Amino acid sequence: MHAMLGEDPDQEERLRILNNKYLSIEYPENAEISIHVPIEELQDSKDDQWVLCKGYIGRTKLDCAVGCGHWHKLQFTSQELETGTVNIVDHFSELLSNTKVISLITYQNGIQNSLEDFKKMGGLIYTKLPERPLCIGLYNTTYGLTNDLGRLAQTIDGYLTRIICCTRVMINTFTKLFLKSHPNLLWTHIAHSEGGLIASCVLKQLRFDQELFLRRHLITATYGAVDPIPKRVGLFTLNTYSEDDIAVGFGKKYINNPGYHIEIVKSLVPKKEQPKIEGDHAFSGATYQETLRLNINNIRRNFKIYDAKKS
């Protein structure tokens, strides 16, 4: 069974999950994402500020978060000044570099993350990037633990859930744009838990020209991913698991699979301090934060991160 992305996807998604209706979502081939940020936030934002905003795919609304250290480079149109919001996707040429440096960081959260958790995840990534490149997060909505696990199982079963659909549209939109106007740019995607599964599904189902582009331009880093990202889909792929993470089994399944880079790190959180069920799964916990820092440092040394202040 299939359905199109509707106007009120939250309500539709809830009903689908609650009624165990397993169906794939479709979207028009030419669907694109736009990310609208209030200009007031950009004018008022401090260097380390992380802004929640709305994304749109047609009439479908999404929650996003953005951060950037060079919003001042934006040249607003008169229409944007009138409406008070700017679609930053229209302004990538002002915000991204076309040299071979990492100009864009995207990220996605896992299950059972509130909007506050999602914003926190972005903030934790952003504070490790003094260069302040453009960062965009796409929120993976929670419908409660049972429903989120149900969605996870549907995804593994091969169904295209709403969030996979939307993430694919985002990656499609960006890749199409970069192929045209930023062919040298490097892009890093960071994902936690179910976010890794979503990225893995999307990246394996792209058009051939997009796949070729991302193989040379995309760097991925996942933490406690339900499905790690295979090394072939990107320029550089890292999948990290804490040994005490409930999700470590998903990584161990691939530890002997040479198609994947899997790293299992010792937990920095003593066992008695870890939550009883999920263990050391938290992205904000000491283990993944240290690994994130090391990975970003490694990526920075190998590829360089765009610092608009120095260009």
Place this chain on the structure above:
Amino acid sequence: MMQKKVKVLIYVFLVLWLHLPLFAGDEGYDVYVDEIMRSVARQMEKELHLVWTGDSGMMHEQVEEIGMKFNAYRRATIEEARALELHVINKLVQAINSHEKIQPYLEERPFTYKRVQVSISFKGENGSYSDGTVAHVSNAPDFAVIENRNKLFYDSNDPLDQNYDMEIHSEHYEEAERLVKASPRQDLLVHHTTEQEKAIDQLLINFTEEMWETCGLSRWSIGGKMTHGIEEIGAKFTAFYPATQESARELQVFATEKLLKAINNNEKLKPFLKEYPFPASRIKMRICFRDKKYLNYSDGSMESIAFDGNEITYYHDLIIPRKTVEPKYFPVRTEVLAKETYSEALKVVQNIPQSKRKFKSKTI
């Protein structure tokens, strides 16, 4: 409803456990790369007690670069880290070049240090070392940006700021090779723990355990400046409960006094202290207040408290209301609420009767 939830959970359990890898490796060289890495990992574990934690690399149509990551459960000086890093790089390169079956797949033959990446993290009981010794050594291979290409990097950790690595040294690979050849000591590959290190490690382990048991403080990182005696001790903790300014002050004073008592009463540590008695001005601490999901309490209570240079700074979160968006989208900023000297804070806490204190101590 309950039956339905049980059915969903059983379904999820079955799907997750029966799930097969969706994307198996499909290039001919994958198996050979794996064989090489496993043989090097076994050798390094046997010879040098290095634990292989993961791998990296750039491999598309051909093998462009191979990377391996290790943990070493000991400290290392720059000299030791250099010798260890070069040793592992050489072993990896040798293993690649002596593996017959992978040769047709290599982008360059023979492979050299320019096409491998080795990173080694040095860890102890308190996590990564944050005491001025090398916490992490790695090399940047040939594909890295030009200014970092074929260099070795030695990083240290700041116990209070875990957002960035502190690069303490870097050098070109060939310079590192020259230095190692000039002093070819086999024992450089293993660190011999000094009496100072033994004493401070034990003290910090006991302190972090006591802080968890008495105040519910979870250690994030601990260390300090210890390369030339114990100059400074720093620690970052997380408290999974909210705090007012008053209770945060009490907590900071309690933790600081406990640490000072432990340091100054430790006979084994005394010879290594830069100053005796060790004063509060040589302690740095940060305590962050978070809920169980590591989120800030944006309700007017403390975001964190920082103790540095004898001054305590109290931070809280301010919600900035906006007319154009719903409250859940309001931006939040962390700002300074108040500052005071440590002696002012100590006086305030000393004036609180013992029975009314949250953290009881005979010495305060």
